[in-house]
Amino acid sequence: MDETTVLAELLVAGVELEPSETARRRSVGQLDALVEAARRQGGLRYPDRSRRRTRVPLRVLAAVVVALGACTAAWAAAGRPDLHLFASGPTHPTPIRIQNDFAGAKGSLSVDLGSVAPIGSFATQHGKVTVYAARTRAGGGFAALYATGESHVVARMAYLPSPRDAAHADRRLVVSSNSLNGMFDGVWQIWGTTPRAVARLELRYADGTTSRVPLHKRLFVFLADGERCKPGHEPVTLSAIAATGGIVDRANVRISRC
């Protein structure tokens, strides 16, 4: 162990490391008051008191121009942002009830039903969860449907890859991770896209064990819970492996709290 680790252990020894509910509620209340004030005043018009305000609009405009330029260049270089991840056709294996559930999603969750595809099934403490995905009709994102024996949940998963990642998505693993608390407590997922020419994905944990991650074309979603949340057993790296066995790319994985 290096000095930093030793010092960290000394500093946290015997300390209560969770804020009290009272403190949290007070903080939430104070923040909500600011949020409400900002909303009444129209979002950005909320005064930023700690800076000279005359400079902000110019900087915001400059940032927007630069960001738009970067996005346009990246998307132009990488093709469509959704990378044509999903196939459609007469052999589509998605059950009709799943299609119907997707069809019921409105607004930003409204999907292209021809693009619905099964991604994988996972054993969790809530039973088997099967994940389906489909392109959203707007926004270049995609939606995921988590099906259990008795209920289905649809959630939007934002851009994939994001405009920032689009430029290198053909060559690099693009990985996101998040907890599914609220839908399936204690379950987390990693998801993203792979470079071209990847035959399989391997998730390596801190204890040295590995899992094969289901891959649908270049899209992957992986769910896990329980032991895989515990320190020393958490996922650490995801490797994209070519048919020849060579590693195409490798990315670090950090999961949020389960």
Add this chain to the structure above:
Amino acid sequence: MRHFGSESELRDREAIALSRVQPELFRVVFERHYDTVWRYLRIRLGASSADDLASETFMRAFAARARYEPRFDSALPWLFGIAGNLIAADRRREARRLRAYARAGLLEQRESVEDDWIGRLAARSQGRALVVALAELRSEDRETLLLSAIGGLTHPEVAEAMGVAEGTIGARLSRARTKLAPALAGLVEHEAAAHG
């Protein structure tokens, strides 16, 4: 069937960007990082200060969200930077306390600072040498070390939080580790012996 919106899926930078027009989305950042920021402040300053300063950190972050320039997926370096500015106000008091511990009897002063890291370290056998070594660090080296040790930030993230070049962080950590190594080694040896 339930339809979930996208809030929990938003990355920090997306949530902060969207919160400029939908302020309530800043709650995503709060829910995600409040505990971590509180924990850092708790270890540095004690529980009661952590309650106040964690709240203040997020309020300042919310007010400054229009100027947020993301370099990382996580907003933590930015939040730690804000928290660090708040701590800076307390830094001179912290440094005075360190010097006092280094000079004088520790036990008499323990009660008043029992719940902060200086008091906890000083209360350990052999801990005084470490407190002395920490007191002798330059304040920016100490801040860098604590952001790395307690905050768990990487070098680039510490650099972002402190607003300095990444190379500077490496130099500061190296300097701090060199100065702390003898005291830490003594403390670890002593505790290993004490626990058989």
